[in-house]
Structures are given as structure tokens and as C-alpha cells.
Amino acid sequence: QEGAGPDNGFNIQAALLLGEEPLDPKCFTRCLEDLTCFWESSSPPSATEYGFFYVVEGDAPQRCNLSVARTPWNSTRFTCIFPPQDTPSFTPLHVGAYTGNSSNIVHARTIMVNQVVLLDPPSNLTARATESPGQLTVSWQPPSLRYLESSLRYEVAFAPEGAERQMVDIPDGRTECLILNLRGRTRYALAVRVKPDGVSYSGYWSAWSAPVTVVT
Amino acid sequence: QEGAGPDNGFNIQAALLLGEEPLDPKCFTRCLEDLTCFWESSSPPSATEYGFFYVVEGDAPQRCNLSVARTPWNSTRFTCIFPPQDTPSFTPLHVGAYTGNSSNIVHARTIMVNQVVLLDPPSNLTARATESPGQLTVSWQPPSLRYLESSLRYEVAFAPEGAERQMVDIPDGRTECLILNLRGRTRYALAVRVKPDGVSYSGYWSAWSAPVTVVT
């Protein structure tokens, strides 16, 4: 089995998680109907010796076929893609990796699918100067997470060319904002990213959107 | 048995439904604990010849005593007021009118009580000019229905004296809004109405609230 999406997309997501999530295996869902767990090892034992199990609380333990791949940063990645019917939200899910015949547990965690959400970045980012000087109206499209748009929060990063970037927090699922007090007649670069708001759904910041530049 | 509430109140509700609901009999609930069905006829057969039946899915058919009244627009209205123990929500309810001994079915429908909600209009509508010119903050009380609280949407209508009215949609159960870009120093008339949002409960727009006027 291949990794979720084209290999490069998965590498980006893996890189994000490797940065943000200290525990192994790292797990994430992109739209709450899928689940992927993986871990990376610089000097792994023979690939065939790793196994992966999971227990949806209330069910019998299950095994998962691992796929093995080499990463761009020269480590080995072991990935389990869960069958869609075993990704219930709000339900404790125990996952673990072992070597030998499940005798030596190498990694173990308990997660909840609704708490490991890693979304696609927002799209169609647009920024326009307004009539007032030093202001920009910024707007974007949310990632397609049906019926949960109001449970998202965004972060917009903006910086004049070559200068230190600033961030602004956009809560409540709003997909537009007005930035004030910017330098006039300056070229700014902007990008936006998204994350669940942490109330019932939580997870990791998405990758940054494709940046846009605009002159105030 | 008389029509629900004072006769004039029922006439208003009937008029609303006659406008919005093409099918007969027309049915509505005001607070989910009641159910009224009626239809109007300009040239009815002898009133005693109409009968009304209903079937809650899974139960035996029941008859309903019809009350007959003359409407202000010179037609005859036949009304069935359901007994409180027979107002089930979230299940198909088959209703029908017949002449003779149930041999000739004149009207028939299948409804769900939670989908024919006709609320009282919102109350305590207030509108104030703000510091910025051409703006009004508008707020109102929601109808007090425990289980419908988060399932309502509103529509505010506003018009300068004697001019064409405009509408603004207020989704998500919010009970206030800010209207911008109005003419300055003009007298506006406003009114608001309410309807379930269509997800778990649906139905018809309520009557308009009592209007208020304010100068921007």
C-alpha cells in the first residue's frame, strides 16, 4: 500500500508531524474518515520484523499491514493506513508497534481520531489594498472539512519583503480579516494556515498556504 | 372545538400557511407539543360529509373531530386539532380528509411534526443608531422553545419610510445584527421573523414581529 496521496504530499505532512508531535507512532487524519500512523527510524531492524496493532476500544485487537519507504532525509518510514471503518471519533484508539511476534513493543500510544486532525492548507488566498493607506483585506477558502467550518481557526502570517514576519490569529472559522497599521507603499508577503479550534476537534497546524504578495 | 388560540391568531397563521404551503391539508405545530391540520374550501360539500383520519406509523388509524368555521375571506375552513398524545415528532404521520364513509379521499399527505414548525414571531425588537453614521444595531428576543434554541434562523426587513424594503439573513441563531451603509438622518422601519434552520427542525416563516422605527 502506498502512503496517503502522492508521496511528496505525505512527506510534507510527515515533516510537519515530526516537528510537532514528540510521541511515536505519529498519527493523523485529514478529514476524519481516514487515519494514518507512521514512525521513522534511522537504523531500523530488518523491515519485515516490525508489526503494528491497534485496538478500537470495545473491539478485538487488529493487525495492520505496514508499508515501508525511504524518506528524503535518509531514514526508513513505516506506515499503517487504517481501514475506513476503524476510524471512529471520540473513541479511545490504542496503537502500537512491535518487533518479533508482538513480544517486544517498541512504540505505544492511545489517541482519538478527532484529536489528531491535520488538514490541507487553506486555498485561494487573496489580499487587496483598501482605500485607507496601510491596510489590507485578506480572504481565503477553508479546507474542505464538511460541516465543521466553524470549528476551525486560522493564522495569517505577513511580512514586508525581507523583514521579520508577524502573525495574526483568526478564530471562529472566519475566512477573512483586515490588517491595519501596515507600512504604506510596501510589498508584503502573506500566507495562511488552519487548525481545528481545540474544543471538540484538535490536532496540528496545517502546512502554510501558497504565499501571495501585494503592495499596500 | 375552537381553532387554536383566539380566532384572529389562527386566521393569521392560516393566512401564512395558505401562502407558503401548496399541499392540503395544511398542518403546523407552534411548540412541538401541539398539531393542527386544516384546509379551506370555497364551495364545500355539506360540512358533515367531511371526515379526517391520521395514522402514526406503526399505530392504528384514528379519526379526528373537525371543527368548521367561516374565514374572513369567505371560504369554509375545516380544522382538526390533534390530541396531545398524538403529536409525534421524528416519525412519518399520514393525514387525510375524505367525504362519505372514508371512501373518497380528498386530501392526503405524509408529514413529520418536527418539519411543520410555525413559531410565534420574535419579540422585543430594538434598533439603535450607532456612533458611525448610516449604521443600526438591531436585536430581539428569540421565541422561548427549549429544544429549538440553537436551530433557528432569522430574517430582518428594513426600509426607509415609503421606500422598497430590503432583507438580511441572520443564520446560526444569532439574535442581533449590525446594518451598515444606510442613509443618514433617515427614518427606517424594521421587523424580524423566525424559522427553524432546516437541519433537525424545519417549517414556515413566522409572522413578522411588531415593527419598530428609528432614525439613523
Add this chain to the structure above:
Amino acid sequence: SPLHPICDARVMEKFIKEARDTENAMEGCTNSCNLSEVLTVPDTKVNFNEWKKMDRQTQAAEVWGGQALLSAAVLRARDLVPDPSLSQQLGRTYSNLRGVTQILRSHNAQVEPALPPAPPPTLGIQTLAKLLSVHSNFLRGRVKLFLTDACRPDTR
């Protein structure tokens, strides 16, 4: 580990909207949507006059029992249905129902009442269209009502 009580209305709204979408998708489906056996599902009828008078324990027992019955029926339907895309759809529905069960559990709906209540009414169904309609109405009705009451700050 017990979940803290879940009262975020947006969670149930998402499950209810997805249930409605699945119900609408099944509406026109005939042959491939007939089940080879009769499944027992909860009766979704709610009389608001009666519900208001019910004590919390009886409401919990009705909701919990109905939820268990419905989950079992959806799981069985998933295994009975030959069409893989329908089967997958039912798998997602089952997954959502597991989430709802956890939400009910977070409000202790699973606690046994002191006196066992009368078993809640059920009906037998044999089409997917009816199954998904029952699913939709059960979530909008009994489940959402129970949670609305459980999440109010004032005690009943």
C-alpha cells in the same frame, strides 16, 4: 478513562447533517437497497408532551438502548449489502454512530437505572432507505433531545 461531558452542539450537528446526506442519497435506491433479512431498529417517534415528563434515567435508558440497537442494525446491514460503495457508506455511518455512543457515554447514559424501564418500542425494517431514515430521525430526535437536556446548566 471517562470522557468529560461533550456539549459542543457543532459535533452533533455534523453527525446529523451527514446522516441526512446519507438518507437523501438512499432515497431513490431500490433493488440493491433491499436487505435480505429484517433488521430491528428503534422507533424514532418522540412525543414532546411525554418526553418532558420522563425522568432523566428513563430518557437515558431509551436513548442508550435505541443507540445500541441502531448500531447493531447498521453494522449488520453493512455486512449484508453486496454493493461495495454502499457497504463503505454504511461503514462510515457505523463509525459516526460509535462517536455518538461515546458522546452519550460522556453523559453517563449507559448507567443502569434502579428499575429496568419498559423496553423502548422497535420496528422491523428491510430496506436501506428506511434504515438511514430511522438513523437520521433517531439522531435528530431522541439523541439530540437527551443531549440538550444533559447539557443545560439547570438540573431537571
